[in-house]
Amino acid sequence: MKARVHVMLKNGVLDPQGEAVRHALGAMGFDQVEGVRQGKVIDLELAAGATEADITEMCEKLLANTVIERYEIELV
Amino acid sequence: MRAAVIVFPGSNCDRDLAVAFEQAGFQVDMVWHKDAALPEGIDIVGVPGGFSYGDYLRCGAIAAQSPICKAVVEHANRGGYAVGVCNGFQILTETGVLPGALLRNAGLKYICKTVGLKVETSDSAFTQGYNAGDVIGIPIAHHDGNYFADDTTLAALRDQDRIAFTYTENPNGSVGDIAGILSENRRVLGMMPHPERAADDGHGGTDGTALFRALSGVLAPA
Numbered sequence: 001m002k003a004r005v006h007v008m009l010k011n012g013v014l015d016p017q018g019e020a021v022r023h024a025l026g027a028m029g030f031d032q033v034e035g036v037r038q039g040k041v042i043d044l045e046l047a048a049g050a051t052e053a054d055i056t057e058m059c060e061k062l063l064a065n066t067v068i069e070r071y072e073i074e075l076v
Numbered sequence: 077m078r079a080a081v082i083v084f085p086g087s088n089c090d091r092d093l094a095v096a097f098e099q100a101g102f103q104v105d106m107v108w109h110k111d112a113a114l115p116e117g118i119d120i121v122g123v124p125g126g127f128s129y130g131d132y133l134r135c136g137a138i139a140a141q142s143p144i145c146k147a148v149v150e151h152a153n154r155g156g157y158a159v160g161v162c163n164g165f166q167i168l169t170e171t172g173v174l175p176g177a178l179l180r181n182a183g184l185k186y187i188c189k190t191v192g193l194k195v196e197t198s199d200s201a202f203t204q205g206y207n208a209g210d211v212i213g214i215p216i217a218h219h220d221g222n223y224f225a226d227d228t229t230l231a232a233l234r235d236q237d238r239i240a241f242t243y244t245e246n247p248n249g250s251v252g253d254i255a256g257i258l259s260e261n262r263r264v265l266g267m268m269p270h271p272e273r274a275a276d277d278g279h280g281g282t283d284g285t286a287l288f289r290a291l292s293g294v295l296a297p298a
Contacts, residue, residue, distance in 0.1 A: 013224060014249065016184050062141060065134055065170065067177040068224055 001046040003055050004074040007064045008039035077102045077295050081122040082148065082164075084109045084139050089125035089161060089272060096272035097122060100288035101296070112143040119295045120157040121148050123164030125217070125270060135178060135220045136166030145171055157201060157295065158264045162218055165256070165266035174259060174266045175233070176225030178218075182249025186219040190281065192244030193255055193269055197237045200258050201294040202265045205286030211244055212283035214269040216255075221268040223250035223257075233257055240265055 009015050015037050022036040042063055044055065055073050064071040079102040081094045094104040097120075105115045109128075114121065128139035139145060145167065152158050152173045160168035168174045181187060190213045195206040206212065225233065230252060233239050241256035248268075256267025271284030 014179065014182060014222075016180050016182050016222075016249070020184055062133070062137060065137065065177055067169075067175075067226075068179065 001048060001050055002076045003044045003046060003050075003052075004076050005042040005044065005055065005059060005063055006039060006072045006074065007042065007059075007069050008037060008071075009068055010070050013068050077292060077297070078105065078115070078118050079103070079120045079122055080105045080107045080114050080118045081124055082107050082109060082144055083124075084126065084128035084142065086128045086130055087124050087126035087163070089163075089270065092270075092272040092275075093122045093124045093161065096275040096284065096288050099275060099285070100292040102288075102292060107144060109139065109142045109144050112147060114144075114147050114151055118151070118156070120159065120291060121151055123148065123158065123160035123167050124272075125162030125164060128163055128167065131163075131220075134166075134170070136163060136168075136170040139163075139167045140170035149173055152259065152264050155261060155263060157291070159202065159291075160264075160266040161270055161272065162216075162221075162268055165268055166220065168264065168266045173264055174257060175229045176223055176257070178220050178268070179222040179224050179249075180220050181218070181222050181247070183247075186217075187221075187247050188215070188217040189247075190215045190274075191247055191255075191269065193241045194244055196239045196242055197258075199237060200240065200262045200265065201291055202258075202287050203240055203290070204294070205290035213274065213281050214271055214284055215273045215281075216247060216269045217273075218248070218268055221248045221250065223248075223252075223254045223268070225251060225254075236260065238262070241267055241269070
């Protein structure tokens with residue numbers, strides 16, 4: 001079983017790296033870019049029997065810092 | 077008086093912190109991150125700066141799950157004293173001992189320089205050697221020192237006089253210019269600037285010395 005976890009900064013939390021990417025894209029002439037948010041993708045390879053609840057616990061305890069980040073779990 | 081300084085793979089201020097404690101009269105035990113318990117009779121735990129676990133995932137996130145950090149959290153929950161400096165502050169927020177989080181500096185650059193810190197409260201074992209309103213010079217050296225907390229948390233920090241230090245000129249985008257905060261019981265301090273790097277004449281400044289001296293004043297056996 002595989003799962004993919006997307007971790008993004010919450011809305012309202014400043015993302016200086018995303019801003020830097022936005023500036024760079026603008027400087028390259030991509031004027032259509034109005035905003036960039038940068039996040040993480042974490043792929044998990046899981047033994048049979050792992051549940052979505054297990055992955056949620058992993059996210060809450062380690063993979064995301066829920067003070068500043070939100071996460072989405074995708075089973076693949 | 078005994079202090080424990082935690083050593084993670086990637087810690088690089090552990091010896092500086094130990095020397096600062098020793099100069100204030102503490103006997104210091106260096107404690108490896110894989111140990112599951114603190115030595116008996118520890119009066120204060122120091123969580124040092126550095127790049128524990130290479131800052132992988134998030135600064136301090138993996139260190140916060142190490143065996144010794146469970147013991148540090150238990151120590152703090154029992155009312156024990158602890159101080160986290162720089163990466164140590166990041167680790168203490170990741171464990172939940174201190175609220176909020178440290179984000180990437182707003183200017184994206186790693187910053188290493190001495191900054192002005194305003195002492196916001198002298199009401200703690202860490203800051204009673206200063207007067208509220210004092211401005212001291214302490215070095216910072218971080219890439220992820222941009223303190224963030226939600227409005228509710230910030231209001232609580234302000235209402236409870238738990239902001240220990242603010243920057244006189246905000247270097248990193250921290251909300252409310254916050255450089256260091258106290259736990260609710262005022263016995264845990266987290267701060268991004270390095271008082272242990274301003275604790276010897278050879279450092280070019282000794283404004284951090286008063287912090288360690290104040291601690292020894294509080295923790296010395298009667």
